Amino acid sequence: MSDSKINTNAEAPPGFAGEGFFATKLSDVVGLARANSLWPLPFATSCCGIEFMATMASHYDVARFGSERMSFSPRQADMLLVMGTIAKKMAPILRQVYEQMAEPRWVISVGACACSGGIFDTYSVLQGIDKVIPVDVYVPGCPPRPEQILDGIMRLQDMVKTESVRRRSSPEYTELLASYNIK
Ligand code: SF4
Numbered sequence: 001m002s003d004s005k006i007n008t009n010a011e012a013p014p015g016f017a018g019e020g021f022f023a024t025k026l027s028d029v030v031g032l033a034r035a036n037s038l039w040p041l042p043f044a045t046s047c048c049g050i051e052f053m054a055t056m057a058s059h060y061d062v063a064r065f066g067s068e069r070m071s072f073s074p075r076q077a078d079m080l081l082v083m084g085t086i087a088k089k090m091a092p093i094l095r096q097v098y099e100q101m102a103e104p105r106w107v108i109s110v111g112a113c114a115c116s117g118g119i120f121d122t123y124s125v126l127q128g129i130d131k132v133i134p135v136d137v138y139v140p141g142c143p144p145r146p147e148q149i150l151d152g153i154m155r156l157q158d159m160v161k162t163e164s165v166r167r168r169s170s171p172e173y174t175e176l177l178a179s180y181n182i183k
Pocket of ligand 1: 046047048049083084085111112113114118141142143144
């Protein structure tokens, strides 16, 4: 994927256009706004975090996607990016961070370690963050290149744009959180 070819203009949702007006669904407008203003919380523990730093920097420039405003406070972030090896001792902290984020919140698992434990098939390493929190997008690689991280963010944007405004209060979502013992 050539980053210079990415179209970063937000596209209008489907609707009815005429002279001086455009009508569409409220959920599509909400989805458009949410998808283009995802505020990342980087939970970086090792090498994959360096790739995210490159993604933030001027060459790849994640600001093109409306995500330049990083937050190290879970309460002011809605996109948790987990990057690096997560030791089992760290798992409760990751879970606490996730629980402190307000809804709607999304999670991207970046790199082999976060997705599956990677090469560290040992007693001390969590074999995938989806053992403790739900994950929306998995980005493979050891490490993934910045293009792959951007691709993961774009895949998440696709999901956010089409997410129903009622999903977070649906029985399916409540069931998903209950399966993780999260209220
Ligand atoms: S996936 Fe590879 S690059 Fe990323 S944290 Fe694990 S060992 Fe490091």
